[in-house]
Amino acid sequence: MQETRLDTDRILAACEVIDPVFLNTPLYRCEALEPHLGCAVSLKLETANPVRSFKARGTELITSLIADAGASAVVCASAGNLGQALAWSGRKRGIVVTVVASRSAPAVKLDRIRALGARLELVPGDFDQARERATALAEHYGFRLVEDSLDIETCEGAATIGLELADTSPSFDAVLIALGGGALATGVGHVLKALAPGVEVICVQPQGAPAMTHSWHSRQVVTTDATDTIADGVAGRNPIPAVLDDLLLVADDAVLVQEASITTAMRLLLHHAGLVVEPSAALGIAAILENPTRFAGRHVATIICGGNVDIDAYHRWVGATPGRRDRSRPCS
Structure with a gap:
């Protein structure tokens, strides 16, 4: 059996090194989103820190x-x-x-x-x-x-999010994770498979930047000549072999989503969760939108991995305007 580069003991020890401002980020069930998605949804908010991402x-x-x-x-x-x-x-x-x-x-x-x-x-x-x-x-x-994802510390730092998810009771049925270079997915996936093996780990990538997803399905590195997506944070063309090897051990599935689904997901997160997120952070919600039958009746968690977004571009994508009133009911 192939060995992973990640180590659970090192991940546990990492919590003593990482500044506490980045740990134990908010995790809550957002009931206001659920009528639009057809399943129970919990959000892990990795934007509430000084750099507004999990990195x-x-x-x-x-x-x-x-x-x-x-x-x-x-x-x-x-x-x-x-x-x-x-x-x-x-x-x-x-x-x-x-x-x-x-x-x-x-x-x-x-x-x-x-x-x-x-x-x-x-x-x-x-x-x-x-x-x-x-x-x-x-x-x-x-x-x-x-080097993000190749340096094991980037994966094991991200893996501390998995510790916080695995410590949740009751557990989730599935966790949807944005997939770019692979640090977030391999780190969180490693911990969940070790501590909460019943949780399905699903990676999500845009159709316009599919290299790692194609690689996961092919079980070998697949590169692309270009990317075409608003989700700049996950827009890589050349997967790292060692990271793919780790991902193959922990991911249950890897799916692609359309750009329209990403912007719809961003809009839902704005109007029903009060969150301004970058496109990469909306990939999990986009995956539910594209396959509601798969998630119907389940409790799904997704990681809101970044909130650094150009406001002018955000307004174009989401159709939001400054000062616009939102009458949607807030999250419970």
Whole structure:
């Protein structure tokens, strides 16, 4: 049987290293969503923290190790959220952080990276081209390269979300997890299979960025030439083999959703949960919308993994306007 790179004991120990501001995030059943989805839905809110995403759970571990080793500079490629998290954790420990991102990344994410004190380099193209540039900078200057999903700390930091989900009573029937590079899905999936094996682990990715989902179904790495999705946080083209190996051990299914379903899900989360989320965070709700029969009568949890969204783009996608009154009843 193939072994995973993740270790449950290390994940448990991670809770002592990660800043408490990122732990024990809100988890609640949102009854106001349920008439629109046909199932019981609980939301795990990973946006209520200083970087508005789950990524700092992993960067807290990485920067702690880097600081202990005496390193003083790191570089990463990021679609935006990892860069913010690494900047926050690095600043806290006196580490100089360089972030390489695409020029097309949301301005709100880039602005926050700068505000947190990181050096930001923008490149043409997409995330995978940013990853190539970050690798070149690491080799040239001797920086420590932080690679999301490949660095096991990013997975094991995210896995602490799984600890909090597994500690819930009663348990869920299924957990829907946004799938990009794989850190969130492999980490949470690993813990759930260890501590709550009856919970179905379902990964969700946009049809416009399907590389990891195709890889999961093929059981080997499948790359794509391009991506075309508003969910920039999960828009990778080249899955990492080691991460796919881990994912194959813990995911029960991987599904693709349409762009229209993502924007509908964002709209539902706004009007019935009062949440402004980025597209990647709405993937779980989108999956329920596209296959309501599969989830009917079940209790499903989904991780609201990020809330860093360009407001102008958000208004275009969701059709919301500032000051618009929402008469939907609030979550119970």
